[in-house]
Amino acid sequence: MTSPSPSRSGADRCPGLLAPFVSADGAMVRLRLPGGRVDGRTVAEISSLATRYGDPALTLTSRGSLQLRGLPDPLPRALIDAIGDLGLIPSGDHDRARNIVADPVGSLDDLIAALDEGLLADPGLAGLPGRFLLAVAEPDGPALAEPWDIAIVDDGSAARVVVDGRATTVPRGQVPATALELARRFLAARVDERTWNVRDLPADLRVGLLPGGAPFVADPAGPPAPGALGDDLVVLVPLGLLTAEQAGALAGPRGPKPLRLTPWRSIVVPGGAGRAADVAATGLVTTPDSPWTVLTACAGSPSCARTDTATRDLARSAAAHLDPAGTPVHVIGCDRACGHPTRAHVTSLNPTSAADVVAAQHSSIRKA
Structure with a gap:
């Protein structure tokens, strides 16, 4: 992450933030974290800003980055300055051209x-x-x-x-x-x-x-499973939504090594293997046998104007009834299938109940 110049205000450094994407539930700011590398304390500060100005949950993206959603439009000057002062968008001109994904x-x-x-x-x-x-x-x-x-x-x-x-x-x-x-x-x-x-x-x-x-032909391995990875800890974030409490738990003691956000809605915490219990107590996933390893969802209603289906709420209701060893399921509110994983999966389109989500996974098992 490039450090901001102390001689320029956050607003001057972040002209791209003056024109955020506006969705049904308010404005959205996409942060750029090349390779998903970001200091844990910075994530905690971003989470505090999200709680103060919009949707309190940060969204992890399929580019290993973060979004703040549900913000006022136009954005408050204080929010623009605060994000700029964190150094997360050191070049407004390059804001769109900084999609770098990386192994964690x-x-x-x-x-x-x-x-x-x-x-x-x-x-x-x-x-x-x-x-x-x-x-x-x-x-x-x-x-x-x-x-x-x-x-x-x-x-x-x-x-x-x-x-x-x-x-x-x-x-x-x-x-x-x-x-x-x-x-x-x-x-x-x-x-x-x-x-x-x-x-x-x-x-x-x-x-x-x-x-x-x-x-050149690649044979990519699968994403790292939740749990200890040597001295590090792989943490899965259910639905890619990170709360302030969870951000604080991930930040832990101040240290020189940044967190590594992945394109798979997980976070690698360097040296964090010994903190798994504390992290899991906040609702984050630190074991590979969780149903959240096979369950994702688009934003759904009310965040998206394209659907009336509360996809995330239905996914939460269905989670306990899914088979962690079964086929991954992506819950969607329209056929655009936003946020879908790159791995093989089935979709549950416009489910009306948690049972519909579970049925989508079971139907794929019967066909296998």
Whole structure:
């Protein structure tokens, strides 16, 4: 995370926040946390702001970032300044062009920081579309299962930079610059403003992004399961909604290592394995046998104007009746299926009761 300049106000640093996305339940601010790395105390402060100004629960996103929802429109100046002072949006110009997902392992922290620093230093890269996704992963790491455009695959000494199924191997110190050069080539080849991703380019233009690259095929592992991971703790956040109490529990004692938010609505707490009981007492999931490992939902009513279905409430009612070893279920209020996981799953469209959600999982089991 880039530190803000003390000579500029939060509002000056965050012009993008002056035009938030407005939904049925109020304005929403999307924060940008490259690779999901963020200090635990900062998350607690963001949660305090959410409680003060809008929906008290922070939303974890499928990009390993955070959203504040239910905010007033227009945003209060004090909120804009407070977010800016936390240093979470050091470049308003690059606000849309900072989607970096990463495996939640500490060995990648330096590559993520260097990649983001290089991105912010180039005004031209502010033109990357909001859906353009950069990934940083270990060989066959779970982040490679996400719909990335350019990936960095690091084995600790050298690394591969990958685009459109082709890779080039470069010394580790040259990796961020190589990845960003590919992003510039994408911008140069971009056909129009509807060309959001590399896969939208014509085939001949895709080949030109990395001529002569070696074929690359990933076999990504699944996301880390809730529970101890060595000295660290993997924490699943039910429905991706993090309360102030939970944020405080995750922050724990002040320390130098940041939390690692994942694209799978989980958080890795470095050195947190010994705090599992305290974290679980707040309603967060720290064991792999929870039904929340197979249950997700879109925002639903009243947060979304597209549906009258209270998807999250129905998911909460159904949770205790689902089989943690069964097929994952995504509860949705319309056929857009927002927030759906990348893994195989079934959907429960516009359920009227918790029983409908449970039936969706059971019907998939019967067909298997």
